[in-house]
Amino acid sequence: MNVFICSDMEGITGVVHRDQLTPEGHGWQSARKLMTADINAAIQGVLDECPEARVRVADGHGTMRNILIEELHDAAELVTGGANYRNRPFCQLQGLDGSFDLGFLVGFHSRSGSGGLLQHTLVGTNIRNIRLNGKVVGEIGINAAVMGSFGVPVGLVTGASDLEAEMTADLTGAPVFVSTKQTLGPSAAICLPPGRSLPAIREGARRAVVRYREGGLAVPPVPAGGVMMEVETYRREMAEQALLVPGIERSGECSFRVCGPTAADVYPIVWHGIVRGLDQESAWLS
């Protein structure tokens, strides 16, 4: 069995504040260890059920160089390095292909405008909303759609408690949800310590493998009419910069869209446009 773990940092055990999310922040080094531990727990849960499993982990937060490889489980390999579209056209999902049986979303957060803990969608400074065939979705919805294009169902989602409703609304099938903390507001939560969250993540990952084997997970159907992904930015200039990317068309004063057969066809162009829409190519991307 091949498992792809797409990871983010906001939904990791003990992470509640921006200070923990960037290399400049005092809490980042500690958050890197916490992130690596949550991911290791998910890997261990897979191995509990399937000792021969192959696991690929993609670091999907900010600089995308957060996970401590020296502490990563030996059963895994790591996709790491800057999220610029030249490096990682699939952004948080770079390294995914059709050889994987099952996907996990570990350490995620809810979408822009949700009011959830550390909420945003991809680039918080630029993006007001992303719509997939007209429906506002967050990062878990986008990533699940792209995974589905490769035939990979999502089996596990971990994050703060507020993410569960978004998962239920936006993801098909019945992924296992593991809450690492109870959301109080945009930058506060009641957190479980690793001694309690790690066993819960491990057990959630194990149950996801069982659910997969029992046929209880579903790949979202590819819409017959194709996929349209639309990005609503905060400022007109952000959308105008994105329009320089081939395949992107304007859909409003501050928004652009990309159409194609599947989410996997559309998303790299959308990500390219989002990066181009940044005022300058940010250091964290390179």
Ligand SMILES: [Zn+2]
């Ligand atoms: Zn993140």
